[in-house]
Amino acid sequence: MTTATETQIENYLRQYGEFEKKAKAPEWLRAIRREAMEAFAELGFPTLRHEDWKYTNVAAIKREEFEPVSSEAGEEHISAIRRRIQALTSELDGPRVVFVNGRYAAELTDVRGSGARIGTLGEALEKRPEAIEPYLARSADYRAHPFVALNTAFIGDGAWIEIPERTVVEKPIAVIHVAWPEGKPAAVYPRNLIVARRESQATVVEIYVGAEVPNYFTNAVTEAVAEENAVLEHVKAQLESERAFHIATATFHQARNSIVRSTTVTLGAALAREEPACVLDGEGGEATLNGLYVLAGTQHADSHTTLDHAKAHCGSREVYKGILEGKSTGVFNGKIIVRPDAQKTDSKQSNKNLLLSPDATINTKPQLEIWADDVKCTHGATIGQMDAEALFYMRSRGIGRKEARNLLVAAFANDVLDRINDAPLRESLKRHISARLAGKGD
């Protein structure tokens, strides 16, 4: 007898077989994809019994028969997508590379004159596979993580960004992944690779959006490398449509004296999971992982972060904030690893949550694994309601209840957004989130 789980895995194995027949790839990548598929077949979908997935139930993803999108998006869709992107990114006038249903969309892309090398994984795999071989599938662990395994088995396209040595790229580089499937529930596997060479500096923003219907599953992996003394600002904006599933991993491998600041904004999807992870693998590095999740209705979002101190004299900072309405549920799990060599580590973590409804819930947990003795690690978490005194104070001055509430909630959120250095990007996100916050609730 075959179990439901086996049927699901068979489905993915079949899809992998079809994909592998069509997709051109160098032999080393085929080997990785094969190994990843085997790993997924072995691991299966996680269940609530897995410690790391205790509060996030992916049964709904497992149940649905998602298929990779086989055809290109039609003309009429392209113009709708163009309008959508324009509305989202009107403040940003830097280069952008766009993917629709996991495929490069040349007609929506504009990467002229940025100083960075911005291309696609698909093209690089054809023309210069040796340039990406040292980085692809090196940090995101497909042997242990079922969704990374699934994404890796289907590596096909995504952004490939290289910031040359000593180059400073002024404007943020936007990587936009659009899910716009027709008909059947679709699975999309975006895969991005970012390499910031020695002493370079750049900002990369990943934006994920999608069509309202039908439902789809985005399983994204981004691998980033910051070489010595490089500065990489990274923003991830998850603005998927209401019914979507979004599961993503982002790894940042940091060399000596590099700085990575990543902010993850979670607004969309019915079920979302973000796993940003920094490995501080050289002395003097600095890693910042900030995040904001704004949830309503029956949304569920899980932020599983990792700050891995492998070498001495590194600092890490983490500020995660959540705003939860309705019956939404949130998870924050902040892992900080300090390995035996990582003396003089200085790490600070905080997670603050604002529950706007009695039915919303948040599970928050720091997870410290400290193997060195001369380190500073602090962490703290709070869960609170709307400040009734502040609300009354504002109303007593004539500010309406709804406006007062929106101001307070926006102020709570802006504490995270104000930490984004690039002003147009910051203002664009603030505008988007304020509108979202004002539109929800009563």
Added chain:
Amino acid sequence: MLLEIKNLHATVNGNEILKGIDLKIGLGEVHAIMGPNGSGKSTLAQVLAGRDVYAVTEGEVIYDGKNLLEMAPEDRARAGVFMAFQYPVEIPGVSNTYFLRAALNAIRKQRGEEELDAMDFLARIREKIKLLEMDETLMTRPVNEGFSGGEKKRNEIVQMAVLEPKLAILDETDSGLDIDALKIVASGVNAMRAKDRSIIVVTHYQRLLNYIVPDTVHVLSNGRIVKSGSKELALELEQKGYGWIEEPVGA
């Protein structure tokens, strides 16, 4: 008559704090309310402003011909009621200027006046800030966050000066001020005295009333107004304390 409070009873968590307040305030008058700690002065002020942790169990309040107790706090403010808090609230992340402009525009909208943009607004508040000798940098900081006690009180008076209420209730705005700050705050309040504006000053200290001279002084004790008189009453209270005042006849 701008304000008429009749037999007002209010409770918090089931405990009766106001036990039948009667008070009438005519347009243009300044009334002082004094009384021992815990007698219910702030409760009265908060009830008038509309704080919902206090439940009104009996009585009524007529303000400017309207049933005040039926109005939402923001509607009271828009109708001209202003209460300077004994303990002003800190609002992290919301700038003082933004806050005050939002308040003023809400009130102006109610009055059918045009909303002010940031430039017009700044021009308008500059003189009030000067009058109260307030540090301008406080305007760009989050509301009351990290302000000293005196700065918070001054900020309340700046708000009053900008919002131009019809009825101002100042709850211990003089507490915790040194004499120089007290004079500044008092002159800010005096500048607001007008034929069409009434002011209630809640205070523990007769000293304030040397600068803001009231028309009438009331003593609030154990949830009731137990004595009312001219400004000389404040001097008497200063000398003798509250002990000599008996419960009113018939209470």
